[in-house]
Amino acid sequence: MAGGSNGDGDAEDVVMARWLQSAGLQHLASRYASTGVDNRLLPNLLMQGYGAQSSEEKQRLSKLMRNLNLGGEIGTEPYTPSDQNSGGFATSDGFYSPEFRGDFGAGLLDLNAMDDTELLPEYVLSEPFEPSTFMPAVTSAFNSDFDVLNSQTLKALPDADTTTLLPTNDKETSARENNVAKIKVVVRKRPLNKKEMARKEDDIVTVQENALLTVHEPKLKVDLTAYVEKHEFCFDAVLDENVTNDEMYRMTVEPIIPTIFQRTKATCFAYGQTGSGKTYTMQPLPLRAVKDIVRILHQPVYRKEGFRLWLSYFEIYGVKLFDLLSARKKLCMREDGRQQVCIVGLQEFEVSDVQIVKEFIEKGNSARSTGSTGANEESSRSHAILQLVVKKHNEVKESKRNNDGNESRNGKVVGKISFIDLAGSERGADTTDNDRQTRIEGAEINKSLLALKECIRALDNDRLHIPFRGSKLTEVLRDSFVGNSKTVMISCISPSAGSCEHTLNTLRYADRVKSLSKGGNSKEQVASLVPPAVKEVLAAQPLHVSSDADETYEQLQDFREDTYKKIVENSSYDMCYNLENPPDNYPTNHTLNARQEILATSGGPETGRLERKAISSGSTGQKAPLTSYIQFSSNAEQKVEKVSPPWRKSENPGLSITNSKQPMANGSSTSNGCYKQNEPEPPAYEDHIKDILEEEKALIEAHRTVIEDTMEIVREVSCFHLISSYLT
Numbered sequence: 141m142a143g144g145s146n147g148d149g150d151a152e153d154v155v156m157a158r159w160l161q162s163a164g165l166q167h168l169a170s171r172y173a174s175t176g177v178d179n180r181l182l183p184n185l186l187m188q189g190y191g192a193q194s195s196e197e198k199q200r201l202s203k204l205m206r207n208l209n210l211g212g213e214i215g216t217e218p219y220t221p222s223d224q225n226s227g228g229f230a231t232s233d234g235f236y237s238p239e240f241r242g243d244f245g246a247g248l249l250d251l252n253a254m255d256d257t258e259l260l261p262e263y264v265l266s267e268p269f270e271p272s273t274f275m276p277a278v279t280s281a282f283n284s285d286f287d288v289l290n291s292q293t294l295k296a297l298p299d300a301d302t303t304t305l306l307p308t309n310d311k312e313t314s315a316r317e318n319n320v321a322k323i324k325v326v327v328r329k330r331p332l333n334k335k336e337m338a339r340k341e342d343d344i345v346t347v348q349e350n351a352l353l354t355v356h357e358p359k360l361k362v363d364l365t366a367y368v369e370k371h372e373f374c375f376d377a378v379l380d381e382n383v384t385n386d387e388m389y390r391m392t393v394e395p396i397i398p399t400i401f402q403r404t405k406a407t408c409f410a411y412g413q414t415g416s417g418k419t420y421t422m423q424p425l426p427l428r429a430v431k432d433i434v435r436i437l438h439q440p441v442y443r444k445e446g447f448r449l450w451l452s453y454f455e456i457y458g459v460k461l462f463d464l465l466s467a468r469k470k471l472c473m474r475e476d477g478r479q480q481v482c483i484v485g486l487q488e489f490e491v492s493d494v495q496i497v498k499e500f501i502e503k504g505n506s507a508r509s510t511g512s513t514g515a516n517e518e519s520s521r522s523h524a525i526l527q528l529v530v531k532k533h534n535e536v537k538e539s540k541r542n543n544d545g546n547e548s549r550n551g552k553v554v555g556k557i558s559f560i561d562l563a564g565s566e567r568g569a570d571t572t573d574n575d576r577q578t579r580i581e582g583a584e585i586n587k588s589l590l591a592l593k594e595c596i597r598a599l600d601n602d603r604l605h606i607p608f609r610g611s612k613l614t615e616v617l618r619d620s621f622v623g624n625s626k627t628v629m630i631s632c633i634s635p636s637a638g639s640c641e642h643t644l645n646t647l648r649y650a651d652r653v654k655s656l657s658k659g660g661n662s663k664e665q666v667a668s669l670v671p672p673a674v675k676e677v678l679a680a681q682p683l684h685v686s687s688d689a690d691e692t693y694e695q696l697q698d699f700r701e702d703t704y705k706k707i708v709e710n711s712s713y714d715m716c717y718n719l720e721n722p723p724d725n726y727p728t729n730h731t732l733n734a735r736q737e738i739l740a741t742s743g744g745p746e747t748g749r750l751e752r753k754a755i756s757s758g759s760t761g762q763k764a765p766l767t768s769y770i771q772f773s774s775n776a777e778q779k780v781e782k783v784s785p786p787w788r789k790s791e792n793p794g795l796s797i798t799n800s801k802q803p804m805a806n807g808s809s810t811s812n813g814c815y816k817q818n819e820p821e822p823p824a825y826e827d828h829i830k831d832i833l834e835e836e837k838a839l840i841e842a843h844r845t846v847i848e849d850t851m852e853i854v855r856e857v858s859c860f861h862l863i864s865s866y867l868t
């Protein structure tokens with residue numbers, strides 16, 4: 141084999157040969173023995189189709205590639221031909237063809253990107269269900285709720301070929317389909333709409349191969365010269381305006397369908413500014429999913445086992461839940477004794493064919509809360525959640541029932557998939573023209589989007605504490621955040637120049653989620669960046685600050701979440717004022733970043749980039765007058781407690797960090813500011829929002845007055861100049 145020309149190269153050749161041998165692929169290497177190909181490029185060449193032919197070889201190669209990447213010997217990502225290449229997507233356009241992925245499919249998280257240990261085994265069913273950390277120690281009851289195929293069922297299979305259960309015709313893809321990344325981030329660009337075209341707006345988003353995307357931001361210099369700033373992003377996939385909904389489905393949801401028969405709770409959601417195409421993207425997905433699920437359910441083994449599909453559709457509007465399939469009946473969310481969220485009164489319907497599902501979806505859509513925003517006349521003002529649940533029934537007597545927690549009587553949950561059409565994100569600046577109600581809606585929407593992001597972040601860091609109590613949305617999705625879960629995030633963007641800022645915000649949000657799913661900031665990195673002053677604060681808490689990176693990281697995260705919650709609960713700007721004099725020993729940039737972080741959290745997900753920087757930046761900067769809500773000194777705790785809302789006053793102030801790490805008490809909990817079971821929710825939140833909006837309105841009015849006064853003065857001065865120049 142040819143390899144490097146020096147000793148290092150030879151050594152690498154030997155290592156590579158051993159690697160291939162260890163994976164039983166030495167015969168592939170021998171094909172290149174006389175070609176002069178650099179050995180280090182070999183796995184990538186093979187992955188691009190130059191050698192590995194059988195699916196087994198590809199799988200082995202893929203695993204080998206992952207190991208190589210972990211070892212850091214080859215800093216590239218593996219390319220695995222996906223379904224999209226082989227079937228769904230025309231390779232002729234080059235969009236998904238291996239040749240056009242460039243080097244090694246940069247940025248492609250792909251379906252093989254996760255470690256084997258994260259995957260559910262393919263019909264290996266003896267593995268106990270991974271319990272939530274919030275579950276009581278004894279989980280047998282919980283496990284029984286997630287009844288799946290057992291070994292007897294396996295034996296009952298005619299030829300023990302479990303791949304026949306999967307919806308695809310191609311058995312080769314079964315392994316890949318089970319090999320689904322835990323979080324996948326896909327971006328979809330919509331075409332310019334009529335209004336944008338009428339305004340002659342430019343399309344400023346270009347999509348390249350290798351899941352790359354560039355935003356060409358039009359800008360002006362101080363001397364008013366125009367220039368374009370380029371922003372490049374790379375995601376797991378980027379789909380342009382020519383991609384159909386069908387292709388969208390194949391890229392996002394199709395691979396996770398088989399996993400919901402294996403105890404997985406999957407979530408697919410669309411995120412993006414209002415009018416960017418979330419509803420357009422999300423609405424067809426459940427229909428396609430049902431088609432595939434029903435096809436699997438028709439397999440004799442599932443029929444015999446009593447597997448059935450149930451559908452429910454509800455919306456979260458503000459903090460209220462409404463059943464979209466039951467005349468917008470108000471729903472109530474409760475936790476049962478095992479901390480499982482039940483939506484009391486939610487109607488579930490058994491569905492067995494696509495046509496019925498279509499009717500249900502149309503019915504639900506017509507009942508959904510919509511309103512008009514600047515960007516979308518028919519804007520979704522709520523989060524709509526359509527859930528498809530696969531249950532195992534011993535004997536089904538009803539086709540319609542209440543989800544009142546009596547699941548064991550009516551079937552045991554095997555797995556589920558939730559489709560969430562999120563309400564559109566809005567910037568505060570866009571809401572000034574909105575009426576009061578729309579602005580209240582906007583505040584609630586941004587809050588829940590932020591909470592969702594926090595959960596994804598925690599989920600992807602495999603953290604023990606998932607802050608799902610941050611909003612109703614995340615509470616409802618609680619079981620999508622624990623145990624075996626898969627998440628697909630579809631970021632929808634508008635290509636118009638007028639939406640540039642929104643588009644960048646959306647992409648930064650997505651980028652952040654993506655970078656986390658690739659192990660972005662390691663805990664070690666973060667822990668090493670924790671400034672001493674923050675450690676001091678943490679040390680002042682009941683938890684000691686450990687030298688252990690993981691623990692420090694967890695503590696820092698918990699501290700941030702707890703503090704964030706306090707801001708949200710108070711919905712007050714009290715905390716954001718005046719820390720003009722940061723401690724001398726405190727690096728200024730960290731203080732600035734701390735402020736950015738809080739602005740990011742209080743300002744909604746659009747400012748998430750700042751938040752990321754706050755964590756990752758380690759540099760110091762110029763000292764500047766600062767305002768920061770948080771003082772990274774020993775009195776930070778008191779500051780935080782000072783603004784606790786009335787209903788939390790009775791709590792032990794020293795528990796702010798400790799609580800979030802403790803398992804919840806059975807059936808009720810007051811940690812993290814949540815309500816106790818069967819207690820009414822705290823009433824103050826909406827009032828605070830209203831107060832803030834009033835204040836904001838007054839502030840805007842005051843600004844307008846000042847601007848008008850200034851304009852008046854300018855007019856008078858220029859008039860005076862004109863007259864004086866005329867006189868002279």
Ligand SMILES: Nc1ncnc2c1ncn2[C@@H]1O[C@H](COP(=O)(O)OP(=O)(O)OP(=O)(O)O)[C@@H](O)[C@H]1O
Binds near residue numbers: 329381513516
């Ligand atoms: N990929 C696309 N191709 C063609 N038309 C699209 C595409 N995406 C969106 N549209 C059109 O753009 C308009 C707005 O889309 P949609 O209602 O899905 O936005 P949205 O993000 O759900 O907005 P909101 O958050 O306000 O509900 C619709 O008329 C829709 O048909």
